[in-house]
Amino acid sequence: MRHEHSIRHPAGSPAKAAAAPDPDLLPPLPSAKHRGGQPRTWLRAADHVAGAAAGLLALAVPVDCVCCGAEDLALCVACERQVRLLTRHPFRAEQQAPALMNVDGGIILPVVAAGVYREELAQGLLSFKRHGQHQLGAVFAKGLGHGIAAAAAGLDDVCLVPVPSSAGAFIKRGFSPIHLLLSAWLHLQHQGRTRTGAQIVDVLRKSRRRAALQQLPGGQKGLGRGARAARVRGSMKVPGHKRRQVSGRRCIIVDDVLTTGATLAEAAHALHLSGAVVAGAVVLAATRPPDSAGSGAGAPGDGG
Ligand SMILES: [Zn+2]
Structure with missing residues (x-):
């Protein structure tokens, strides 16, 4: 197995990922029987494509390590080991997320991060979010599971x-990368490797009213705390018919990457409005490492 870590691409721009085919360019499913004049059939086919996207894309993406370019595996043995090391010790991450802290230092929403968004974790996650490779999903789900176990401890x-x-x-x-990760996590649960008393409840939806604002040029990158928070405010909701699934129940929000925390704060706000008891959040990776002692793994409720 070849490992040229000196030629590793910088985080955020793995050349292999960039060279992979765009999901939008995948050919439609063959359906000769109804070709032409059957728009409903094509719509259904499109649904199937979306549902099975992960599997299809895993086949379409060249099988080279997304971190170091070694052949044969989407994540080579050495880089997979690095990802496991990078997600082995969950830590409390809200102190580095300005949208999750009050000006007086009080915690608005406690967050457990499985790891820091850097090196193989950052490169692998970037590729996973583009292509949904099954192997990466399984590795990240295990890391996310460490975070979930820490966040849900005692609950x-x-x-x-x-x-x-x-x-x-x-x-x-x-x-949706995070839904795919949670599915993989659930699979691990069923295999009995990382049991917790938690269950997946998919009730949050994007609010259409704010969709146009979300798609302003430039995305969220470079926006300050205030601008970013303003952009996501009102961007999520729990539809009325789904509220009873979370009303009065303890919830932990799950996302892939933590930056300012504005998105998590918005999710918490929407859950509060639906009567849920928000205990905290879990992310696979936080963009900023903990800067002080005492912010190691802990349940969100411990107030640390
Ligand atoms: Zn590698």
């Missing part, structure tokens, strides 16, 4: 609520 009957993808992102990718 019975906890709902894990994934943050929804924007409609645009979902259409572009054909799948």
